[in-house]
Amino acid sequence: MAKAPAPPRAGVPSPVAAPAGGTEPGGGTAVATAPSLAPARPPFLAGDMPDGPVQVMSWNCSQVEGMEPQGLGMTYWFDAAPAGDAYPVSVRFTGRRVSGEGNGGGKTTFETVRTIQRVVPGSGRVALTSRVPELSAGTWEVTATPVVLTGADGSPAQPPPPIPMPQGSSSGATAFLPVVNVRAPGVRIGAWPALVGLGFVAAVILQWVLGVQRDLPVGRILLVSLLAGLVGLVGAKVYYLQTHRAEKKRTLTAGMSVQGFVMAAVSVLVLAGWVAGIAVGAMLDVTAPGLLLGMTIGRLGCFFGGCCVGLPTASRWGIWSSDRGVGVRRVPVQLFESAMAGTVATLTLLAVLLLDPAVDGLLFLAGLSAYTLGRQVLFPLRVVPRKTANGRVITAMVTGLVLVASVVGLLVS
Incomplete structure (x- = not known):
């Protein structure tokens, strides 16, 4: 691809823009575009940047090279408008x-x-990733063009972006589709x-150490915990599938839910x-x-x-991260939850070491209810909302009551 002129400063539109195009095939109007520009470098989590606004996500691994099905992942990079209202x-x-x-x-x-429905002005660099399955293996040339979608009558179905956006092209090779589906700037495969x-191993080790300190049968506890962990994985998968029925995913590639893991694992642990x-x-x-x-x-793995x-946020406290489709500065809710869980873990650890005699499950109830209550507080900061209107409030009330009762019981003990 030919080198573009010297790029403008980040967030400043190019003074040279092509005239707006007419209606294109497929229901869209081309947006006035600037020449293909090399964007400013994004935060370090985004990884390597392309020379232009278009990046084809490649994957070099001899073990899966040429395996079917093949797909192609590509990312379009642009800067959000510096100010104004959110826009598509x-x-x-x-x-x-x-x-x-x-x-x-x-x-x-x-x-x-x-389409990104809401670009937050002032949020900086944005990466929009798209994937195409069932392609013939080989090298592909990809062109990305910003468009304004139109309705059946030809009228714009959305407002145009407030600043010019670059058009660009790039080339790259197809890859094994399951890998393509999880590749995106800012996403670490296998994280x-x-x-x-690693979290499960650390949990078992800490449980073993504390069990020895309390003179418990740690061998039997280890076997029970391993069984609980396996059943918990199944519970996490089932819970996710039941609460995300609108997603068209296969069982093996679908996500997991920590709520399902905790419910299934604790039930098996007790029984x-x-x-x-x-x-x-x-x-x-x-x-x-x-x-x-x-x-x-x-939770660090989730991040x-x-x-x-x-x-997405324009706040200086936001951190650039991706949901595998859109990379942008976001509220780091996974890190908040990780810090919250770490705080509760520290408090429960101190209680186990300091409380004597043992409190027969009250500490577990206090720790788990505190964590669950904290999750309800953080849920509004997530992109995906809760599926029920009152579920978060009811869960917060119940876990709050359990937490208070557990703490009172610990103080009395």
């Missing part, structure tokens, strides 16, 4: 294969439109399973502990700090893996 942005991606052997039954051209797994002849209350109390420590570490993201 639509970008048309078009592509054609320029090299490759055969077609493998896949498409050799594509056209797709991706979620790695940090969640299996009772069957194994373990003092359930004492076992739960030494489990609480580890469980909360695991959540502290696991780097691109899930449970916060709302």
Whole structure:
């Protein structure tokens, strides 16, 4: 791609803009565009920047090279307007294969439109990622053009962006589709399973240490905890599928929910502990700090893996991160929840070490209810809202009452 003129300062539109185009095929009007410009470098979490506004997400791994199905991921970079009201942005991606052997039954051209409904002015660099499945393997040339979508009568269905936006092209190779579906600027592949797994290991180790300190049968507790963890994973998957039915995802590729994990794992922990002849209350109390420590570490995996993201923001306290579709400065709600879980984990750990005699499960109830109450406070900062109108309020009230009762019980003890 030819080098563009010297780029303007970040957030300042180019003084040279092409005239607005007419209506294009597929229902959209081209926005007045500036020449293809090299954007300013985004925050470090976004990774490497392309020379122009368009980036094709490549993946070099010999183990999966050429595996079907193949797909292509591409990202369009732009700056949000410096001020004003939130506004939508639509970008048309078009592509054609320029090299490759055969077609493998896949498409050799594509056209797709991706829309961000609300770009927050002042939020800085924005990365809009789109993916196209079932393509023929090979090298593709991709062009991204900002457009204003039109209705059936030809009238604009959305306002045009308040500042000119660059048009650009780039090229890159297809990759294994399951990898393409999770690749995006700011997303670290493998971060979620790695940090969640590390959190589980840390939880079990801390539970073991505290169990030894309390003279509990740590061997049996370890076996019960491993069983509870496996069942908890199933519960997390089932809970997510039941609460996200609108998402068209397969069971294996769908997400997981921490609520489902906690409900399933704690149920198995109590039942299996009772069957194994373990003092359930004492076992739960030494489990609480580890469980909360695991959540502290696991939420970092959500941040780097691109899930449970916060709302876009123009605040200086926001952190650039991605939900695998849109990278932008956001409220770091995953980090807030991690810090909250870490605080509760520290308090429960101190209580286990300092309280004597044991309090038979009250500490576990206090820690878990405090964490759950904190989650209800943080939920409005997330992009995805709660599915029920009053669920958050009811959960907050119930967990608040349990927390107060548990703390009173601890003080009395």
